[in-house]
Every structure is written in C-alpha cells, then in structure tokens.
Amino acid sequence: MNRIYRQAKRAEAQEQTRERIVRATMALHLEKGVATTSYSDVAERAGVGAATVYRHFPAMGDLVDACGAHIRQAIEPPRAEYAPDVFAGIEGRSARIARLVQELDAFYARAAAPLWSALRDQDRVPELAVFVEEVRAGVVALAAAALQQPVNSRPVIIATAVASFVGWQVLSETGIGKDERLRIMGAMIEAALRA
Secondary structure, eight states: OOOHHHHHHHHHHHHHHHHHHHHHHHHHHHOOOOOTOHHHHHHHHSSSHOOOOOOOOSSSHHHHHHHHHHHHHHOOOGGGHHHHTTTTTTOHHHHHHHHHHHHHHHHHHHHHHHHHHHHHHTTTTTTHHHHHHHHHHHHHHHHHHHHHOOSSSSHHHHHHHOOOHHHHHHHTTOOOHHHHHHHHHHHHHHHHHHH
C-alpha cells in the first residue's frame, strides 16, 4: 500500500469521525439543549473518546459552529439578498402579506426544533446569539420586502413582532391546521398594521 493511499484513507476516516461527532452533537443539542451538552456527552454518543472530540473541536464554540453549518443548510433560513425575489410579481399589500406568512410558516415548520434550541440557549452560547440574529435579520428582510418598507420602519417592526416564531409555535401547538394558521397570521399582521 503506498503512502498517498494510506494518507487518503486516514483523512477519510478522520472526516467520518468528525461528521459522527457533529451528528451526535446535533442530536444532543435538540434533546438536552446546547448549553448543557458536554464533551463527554458528545464522546459517548459518537462512540469516541473525549480526547478525539477535543482534537477535532478544541473549543465548544467550534463544535457549535460546525453544527450550525449543518443546521443552516438543512433549514435554509431567510436571507436578506433573496427577500425581494420572494415577492416578485405579487401586487397588493394583502397578497404580499399572504406570501410573507407562507414563507415564514414554511421556514418555522422546517426550523422549529433547532430554532427553539437556539432561542433557549442564546444567552449562554455566543454562537447561538449570532445564529438567532442572522435568522431575525432574514425575517425582517422578508417583512420589509413584503411591505415595501425600510427594515427599520414601524410597519416592518410590527409585522415581524406579530409573525414571530414564538407566536407561530403557539398557534401550531394548539392543533390549528396550516390553512387556518396562515389565515390567522395574515389577519393578525393586517390588523396590527391598521391599529
């Protein structure tokens, strides 16, 4: 076996171990919370020694960032640069609000567990605060594009407050169906903007 082949196999094994550590960590974050997950928890779940976890991720923030990269890819949070495209060709405030509510509902549905985990621990884990702020900025950008207003305008602030993840979660947990949830969220935004 030549040296290059052995190095390639070793690198592949290390990458597989790293991925196993990240997957184990993500599962633990959802089960236990980010702030309460320890290196020993991760090592046990991943089936490796704690030293292996430290070798791949010398600081817990490194591990949180690695998990965050996977989460961002999976949940596709709203991004400011794409917000105007979401509303291209949609005329009228009510139609644009309906589209905003559809976008937010779809995002919140696919992001519910990791978003709740991030919100819960953002004060204890700086990397989560960064993630929560990125999500907030994306949601604000969507609302601004929907309402055709600046991001710091009163209508945008009102719309994002009314259509928050926490409000969506409460509606979802009541057993209200998706169509009714969309209608209620849209009506709440419309009413708040009129008030």
